[in-house]
Amino acid sequence: MATRRGFIGSASGISTAALLGYSASPSAADTPLTDTTSAATASVTQQQAKDSIFAVNAGMRSNYATLKAELVxxxxxxxxxxxxAKGGRFTLVTANGQESVNPVAETFELAKSIAHVPLGCFSVIASYLADKIPNLPNADRIDPHDLLLVAFNDDKSTAWIEPLQAYAATLTTARKNLPAAGLPAALTTSCGNILDAALKFINASVQAKVFDMKSFEDFSASVYPDIRVNMEHAAQAQIKGVQDTMKAWRAKVGEAAWADLYCVVLSQWTTSVLNQNTIIIKDCMNAAKVATHLIDLPGLETPKDPIFTALDNLVRIVQDNIAAEMVFPKDTKVADALKGKEDLLSDEILIQLGGSAATTQSSPTYNTLSEGMCPVRK
Structure with a gap:
């Protein structure tokens, strides 16, 4: 991608304004310095001069914010x-207002709840793990430093027993009530297997007053086939719920409006690549605009006002898309940087640090996978 310096420097004496396609009056830099201007400059302090320059950007930001507030x-x-945890809350925003639904059946949350049992056990015992990696099949994938950070408590302590027993009481109640939940037979069986194995691991650990990574991994590995069953049922519920809602809303807004639909998916960073709802939504949108109109917006935690956050970010994207083509009409690569996730200075910084100006590939998203490629490999 061309850098700002390379882009503007290529003008070979042509003014920047002319290069961008505009005409401009001679600047102060092009005007001979007279006694009057020299005297006026002399009366301005260095800080005042800097403040006047800072004011230029402040004015831009003010104008940008005004446009954004109206455009939204x-x-x-x-x-x-x-x-x-319920599979997603969907809000449709139109000129007539907003409507929100949680379209995914409870099977989704119920199946995931039990699938999370090994993680629930791990969260109790993790800080009491020995900070040495035992002989495990995946030992080379465990970062010793990260393990040391997680295993911050004394591995000889038994302070984990009480919270683990408390979690066992919760699991015991769920196991007792499981048949009355009305789940599909296969899901009932897999949930029962996970709960039984967890209680067995907890009881053995409490009785021995000791556990290790090997005993925990033996437990978690034993229930993996059942976790896959739960994942299958959760995915089926989510796909159906989301697709049904998208179909209903498509009929409501009409084909013409739907063709220009924007979707903003708010997620945590840890689930922002191949996000489950993004994958489902993609096939419900105008295929020609998915790459630009389906936007994954990862964050750290759920914002206090998710709808405002989504629309506020979307309006930045929309107005930057137009600004990019008009501010940089003669360099589409620079315009693409303004429209996308790149910082306009990134290439220049790479050059000055001795790196390459080539854009580095980020982690792939569903939007950038080859057409027809399945993002999930069995």
Whole structure:
């Protein structure tokens, strides 16, 4: 990608304004210095001069914010997705207002709840693990430093027993009530297997007053086939719920409006690549615009006002898309940087640090996978 310096420097004496396609009056730099201007400059302190320059950017930001605040009122139609434990909360934003639904059946949350049991046990015992990696099949994949950070408690301590027993009581109640939950037969069986194995691991560990990574991995590995069954049922529930909702909303807004639909998916960073809702939504949108209109917006935690956050970020994207082509009409690569996730200075910094100006590939998202490629490998 061309850098700003390379882009502007290639003008070979042509003014920047002319290069961008505009005409401009002679600047102060092109005007001979007279006694009057020299005297005026002499009366300005260095800080005042700097402040006047800072004011230029402050004025830009003010104008940008004003445009953004007005433009956000015209965003329509937009679907905002908040990923949550229930499979996602979907909000349709149109000129007529907003409506929100949780479209995924309870099977999704129930199946995932039991699938999370090994993680629940791990979260109790993790800080009491010995900080030495035992002879495990995946030992080379465990970072010794990270293990040391997680295993911050004394591995000889038994302080983990009480919280693990408390979790066992929760698992015992769930196991007792499982048949009454009305789950599909296969899901009931897999949930029962996971709960039984967890209780066996907990009881053995409490009785011996000791555990290690090997005993925990033996437990977690033993229930993996059952976890896959739970994942299958959760995925089926999510796909059906999301697709049904998208179909209903498509009929509501009409084909013409749906063709320009924006979808913003809010997620945590840890689930922002191949996000489950993004994968499902992709096939419900106008295929020609998925790459630009389906936006994954990862964050650290769920924002206090998810809808505002989504629309505020979307409006930045929309107005930057137009600004990019008009501010940089003669260099599409620089325009693409303004439109995308790159910082305009990134290539220049790479050059000055002795690196390459080539854009580095980030982790692939579903939007950038080859058409027809399945993102999940069995």
């Amino acid at each position: 009122k015209h965003l329509s139609p937009v679907i905002v997705v908040q990923n949550d």
